[in-house]
C-alpha cells in the first residue's frame with residue numbers, strides 16, 4: 001500500500017477513537033471512512049469490533065466498487081452507504097455515521113431539522129432532511145440516503161441515525177457534532193415556543209461564505225497536520 005493509504009488508515013483509526021469518546025455512538029455502532037485523494041480508494045472502519053480493541057491495521061481498504069483491496073477484517077456493514085455518497089459527491093472526502101440520541105429521536109419522528117442555527121446553515125446548508133426508511137446495510141438505504149442528502153452536509157436515516165460528510169475527517173466529525181447539537185436545540189426550542197427558521201437568503205449567504213472563506217483555513221490546517 002502507498003504511504004498515502006497508510007496515513008489514511010492511521011487518520012481513520014484516530015478519528016474512530018475520538019468518535020467513540022464523543023458521546024455520538026454507543027458500543028461498536030457507528031462507522032467512518034475517508035477517500036484517499038487521487039487513488040480511487042476508500043479507508044473504512046471494520047465491522048463489529050469494539051473501539052477499545054481497534055488498531056490502525058484493522059482499517060479496511062476498498063476500491064470504489066466495494067472490493068476489499070487490503071485488510072483482514074470485514075468492512076463496516078454500511079460500506080455501500082459510504083461508497084454511494086463518494087460516487088454521488090466528488091466534493092466529499094470523509095463520511096461519518098453515528099446513532100447520536102437527539103438526531104436519532106428526530107429520525108424516529110421522521111422530522112427534518114430546519115436551518116435554525118448559524119453553524120448548521122454554514123456546515124450543512126439548508127437543513128437536514130430525513131431519508132426514507134430502508135434496513136441498515138442495504139443498497140436501498142444507500143440510495144435513499146444519497147437522494148435525501150443532495151448537496152448538503154448531513155442526512156437523517158429514518159428510525160436509525162445520522163450521516164455527516166465533509167472535505168476531510170475533521171469536517172465530517174464537526175458536522176455530526178453540530179447536527180446533534182442542532183437536533184437538541186430544535187427539540188428544546190419546540191418545547192418552549194415556536195422555533196424560528198432562518199430565511200433562505202440568509203442560509204445561502206452563511207453557507208457560501210463558509211464554503212468559500214471561513215472553513216478553508218480549517219481544511220488546509222488539517223491537511224497540513226495529515227502530512228506530518
Ligand SMILES: [Zn+2]
Pocket residue numbers: 029030097098099136160161
Ligand atoms: Zn447505523
